Amino acid sequence: MKTINKIDNIIEALSRHEDPKSVAVLEEIGTNSEIDEIREKTAHALIKKNTPESLKVVVASSGKGINDLSARVAMSSINEILSLNDKTEVLKILEETMNNEEQKQDIKDTARSVKALITYSM
Amino acid sequence: MKITNTNFSLFSKPLSKEERQEVHSNPFGINFKGNVLTSDVFESSKAKETTNNNSTNPFAAVSGKSKMVASAFVGGINSFNEAFRSRINSIISFGRQVKDTIASSWEKAKNTEISLDFRTLADSISSKFNNQYSVNNLLKQPVDDLSAMFKTCEADYKTELAKA
Numbered sequence: 001m002k003t004i005n006k007i008d009n010i011i012e013a014l015s016r017h018e019d020p021k022s023v024a025v026l027e028e029i030g031t032n033s034e035i036d037e038i039r040e041k042t043a044h045a046l047i048k049k050n051t052p053e054s055l056k057v058v059v060a061s062s063g064k065g066i067n068d069l070s071a072r073v074a075m076s077s078i079n080e081i082l083s084l085n086d087k088t089e090v091l092k093i094l095e096e097t098m099n100n101e102e103q104k105q106d107i108k109d110t111a112r113s114v115k116a117l118i119t120y121s122m
Numbered sequence: 123m124k125i126t127n128t129n130f131s132l133f134s135k136p137l138s139k140e141e142r143q144e145v146h147s148n149p150f151g152i153n154f155k156g157n158v159l160t161s162d163v164f165e166s167s168k169a170k171e172t173t174n175n176n177s178t179n180p181f182a183a184v185s186g187k188s189k190m191v192a193s194a195f196v197g198g199i200n201s202f203n204e205a206f207r208s209r210i211n212s213i214i215s216f217g218r219q220v221k222d223t224i225a226s227s228w229e230k231a232k233n234t235e236i237s238l239d240f241r242t243l244a245d246s247i248s249s250k251f252n253n254q255y256s257v258n259n260l261l262k263q264p265v266d267d268l269s270a271m272f273k274t275c276e277a278d279y280k281t282e283l284a285k286a
Contacts, residue, residue, distance in 0.1 A: 003279045006255040010272045013260035017268070025269040033276055035283065 007038060015045035023053045031057060031064040036073055043068070043077040047084065055090050059111060060097045066110050078114055082121055091118065 011030060014022045023046065030042025043065045046054040058065025058077055066081070068074045081090055097103055097111040253259065260268060 001253065001255055003275055003282055007272070007275045007279060009255050009257050009260055010268055010275060012257050013263075014265070014268055014272070016257070016261060017265060019265045021265045022268070025265055025272065029269065029272045029276060035276070035280065038276060038279070 004037070008041065011038075011041050011045045015048050020053065023049065023051070023057065026054070027057045027061075027064075031061070036070045039064075039068060039070070040073045040076050043073060044080050047077065047080040047090075050084060050086065050089055052089060052093060055093045059090070059093045059114075060100070060103065060107060062104060062107060066114055067107055074110075078117065081114060082117060087118055087122070091115065094118075 011026070014026050014030075026042050026046055030045070031039055033039050033042070043058050046058050046065065049055075058081075061067065063069055065077045066074050068077065081087075084090060094111045094115040098108050098115065100108070255271075260271075263271075
């Protein structure tokens with residue numbers, strides 16, 4: 001089995017794992033990886049999990065998920081958010097991020113843009 | 123002679139080739155366009171002369187030829203009927219064959235015992251596809267183990283990319 005396929009399966013297993021520690025593992029190893037491909041797959045897994053903890057990582061963390069420095073990772077994360085069936089949780093997290101006084105301005109702006117995209121696409 | 127007086131019917135049972143050859147009045151079995159002529163298309167030379175010399179009937183000149191064409195037409199209809207009937211028969215026999223085949227297959231299926239040893243089957247499948255990295259197997263492992271595997275694989279992949 002190819003290494004990238006093994007990584008795919010590990011990320012998939014972590015995204016489906018019921019243990020809440022799985023989010024921390026995905027954040028620690030996946031979103032901090034030097035490889036764009038792994039960061040992208042991890043962001044997808046966190047969005048698919050659709051929990052407040054996993055969504056906070058991709059929405060409100062600098063350099064991760066929709067705030068990733070790689071345009072490919074950021075855009076595909078936004079795309080994954082837009083394709084969620086239940087967007088209630090992500091809208092709540094986006095709202096919180098926009099209204100958080102301590103949050104960086106660029107992260108707030110990105111959250112606002114994504115929220116506008118979701119509103120237009122609904 | 124009126125058309126109503128003839129016994130000929132388009133939908134009557136067509137005669138077979140042998141029957142037609144026996145019935146037709148043409149003693150020489152003349153063929154015209156592939157059909158045996160079923161009516162007498164010959165006319166006496168006397169009649170022909172009369173026609174050529176002083177006939178007032180404009181259709182009389184072509185009557186001999188028309189007779190031949192009409193006879194060939196009738197023969198053609200008979201051949202068509204025969205061909206149509208034979209095709210229908212072959213379709214019917216094909217249908218019967220299909221029906222018989224299905225019936226015999228059903229009988230065979232009814233009398234066949236099917237037994238599956240699921241345990242052996244599952245073992246053989248899992249021995250072939252037993253993969254430590256399959257999602258189902260990974261899901262059974264604790265997150266800490268997955269974390270360690272993730273780290274190892276990520277490092278391996280980084281090395282692979284560096285080599286490529």
